[in-house]
Amino acid sequence: MNLIKTLEKIVYDYGHNFNFYDTDLAIKELGKQAPKGLFGRNMIDIGCGDGTNTKKIKEALKAKTIIGYEVSPTLAKTARDRGLEIVKMNPGDKISGEVGVLWGVVHHFDNPVEEMIGIINNFESFIIREPIDRWRVFEAGKRYSEAKMTKMVEKVVTKCGKKMTKVIIDKAKSVLYFIE
Numbered sequence: 001m002n003l004i005k006t007l008e009k010i011v012y013d014y015g016h017n018f019n020f021y022d023t024d025l026a027i028k029e030l031g032k033q034a035p036k037g038l039f040g041r042n043m044i045d046i047g048c049g050d051g052t053n054t055k056k057i058k059e060a061l062k063a064k065t066i067i068g069y070e071v072s073p074t075l076a077k078t079a080r081d082r083g084l085e086i087v088k089m090n091p092g093d094k095i096s097g098e099v100g101v102l103w104g105v106v107h108h109f110d111n112p113v114e115e116m117i118g119i120i121n122n123f124e125s126f127i128i129r130e131p132i133d134r135w136r137v138f139e140a141g142k143r144y145s146e147a148k149m150t151k152m153v154e155k156v157v158t159k160c161g162k163k164m165t166k167v168i169i170d171k172a173k174s175v176l177y178f179i180e
């Protein structure tokens with residue numbers, strides 16, 4: 001396990017994950033810019049962390065239901081204590097559903113393209129949020145530029161036979177991909 005992964009585990013073992021961007025702005029833009037077909041659906045938030053953003057995503061998209069999937073048992077417990085339905089998962093598990101979400105998770109994947117294909121193929125629609133400030137100091141995971149991340153998502157979308165729209169939210173240091 002490398003140093004960043006070790007530090008990440010120590011932080012997650014406290015049962016919380018930190019956000020180093022304006023989450024409220026990113027989620028407000030999600031509610032404004034998401035295609036109509038993504039509202040009022042059954043959602044699955046993969047890598048939901050402590051569930052703070054899962055609840056906000058549910059509200060922004062007026063989701064019928066949202067279930068969080070989480071790798072870390074302590075984060076899963078915190079999310080459950082917040083009243084969310086949470087499934088403990090392992091990387092590579094087969095997960096399927098209507099609308100899937102990877103909110104700040106892809107840069108943690110060991111093989112992002114392959115792992116995204118494995119997940120997105122099993123959903124009708126998908127939402128990805130990724131950080132775009134390359135010089136972020138505190139956030140764990142890999143540091144992809146927006147261009148590199150977009151190239152990877154394009155590859156995935158082509159392979160899955162889907163279409164993608166991209167929204168850059170500079171002030172929230174985020175890029176959103178809507179995949180249908």
Ligand SMILES: C[S@@+](CC[C@H](N)C(=O)[O-])C[C@H]1O[C@@H](n2cnc3c(N)ncnc32)[C@H](O)[C@@H]1O
Nearest residue numbers: 017046047048049053071072091103104105108
């Ligand atoms: C930066 S946190 C984001 C958490 C949450 N989505 C949020 O926005 O607050 C990254 C999350 O990805 C999860 N994660 C890391 N590797 C993963 C993998 N291979 N599959 C699924 N989740 C993973 C971590 O356990 C952690 O909850």
